[in-house]
Amino acid sequence: MRADANEIYRRYLSAVMLHGHAGARACALGATDLYALNILQLSGAMSPGELAERTGLTTGPTTRLIDRLEQAGYVRRAPDPGDRRKVVVEPVGEPAELDRVLAPARQRVGEILAGYTPEQLDVLFDYFTRAALAYHEAADDLRGTGSER
Template structure:
């Protein structure tokens, strides 16, 4: 790696750490606004992104035990954010699906963040957005792998 890139990466480290911390704080506050704990909010987000998943898949993605995931799903179901449904591929299994947001509670809580992030993205050219979104996708893989490694799986 050349010296200029090394210097840039060193200087960018603080900005990156600041971003990660702000993201984590925003997620915690968002979870609280929805009446959820942070782990429940992260689990709900994983379920919503996947469309549905089994408890085992959620345990694998979160690193939680199956017992902890069952309790997480119970809390999300009681709060009306998910429902259990028969797995169409295996009737012995259950999948967890996000429920619609009929009262708009989730959208209302996320609206300010979506607006502000939309303003940030509006300042970038389309080719820059391609780079940003490529970064998000690749960084998500790297972060999931890091979590997997730290869990010792």
């Protein structure tokens, strides 16, 4: 392992977080709002309680987060198909403004990835998949909820 591996990785994570914050701000969202929207886009509709659990927020801040995303036109509350007394939060279409704001970084990263061989890309995406699971499990451990993914 390289002697500077930890520092390089921390710089990478910091850059990703910085970009996420800047992208959210450019769309008049908070970083947690963007994170929650990403969860909904990747996982689909879920109850406000599940969204609270996935974001690590309590119910009050989650309600306000959903209100902001709904007001901005990114999500809507809909009746839960399994129990019409409850609601789910679901993403609404493709967020064009977010896509526009995040497109330059995606293009730059795409250009970097284009320089790798298919075998190298397999390793990179295997890492991304496994590291995401490791981070989810570590977050669950920190919250004391155990791993559910």
